[in-house]
Amino acid sequence: DQQVKQNSPSLSVQEGRISILNCDYTNSMFDYFLWYKKYPAEGPTFLISISSIKDKNEDGRFTVFLNKSAKHLSLHIVPSQPGDSAVYFCAAVYQGAQKLVFGQGTRLTINP
């Protein structure tokens, strides 16, 4: 049972445009959400997070939006740069738990 789902395996965006990566979850107990970025032959690294008490968190070119009623979050990257090409994983956790639940990942390709 996939509690965190990323339905788009891949996304291709032109350099300078906005990249939007989506993530859905089914467990209403989740109260903290994270995005990780992964380059080939490397482990995932933390990118940005959001608490369920917020609906938006911004860090430079990266913004995460949370819609709790729809159990949906998205990551916006503006403007997209070639170095953003990577696999992006959405993850979720609930208070008291220690383990992150990850989605399947979305491969983002930024075209020059």
Added chain:
Amino acid sequence: DAGVIQSPRHEVTEMGQEVTLRCKPISGHNSLFWYRQTMMRGLELLIYFNNNVPIDDSGMPEDRFSAKMPNASFSTLKIQPSEPRDSAVYFCASRGSRQLLYGYTFGSGTRLTVV
């Protein structure tokens, strides 16, 4: 800080053979996680340890998989016997008790191929 160190980076083995993956967490980190990455399911948590004690192994696929953490600086994930469907990238991650949730630090992974 050398980060989380995993070995080997690549492993190719024949079906039925025993495979042992190794992980050295960051010094001072007291939680260790083993994840498996596949195309279909993304990153799946297999097992995690707190202070060397296994806390949750509900993600371990079956009895062929076992994990140990004999001390704070070393953990192993063993598959015996291995099967082609075990082919995946296996990641180890560690986290300190004072770190927030995003404090997971992942190793570079072990790419396992079972033929």
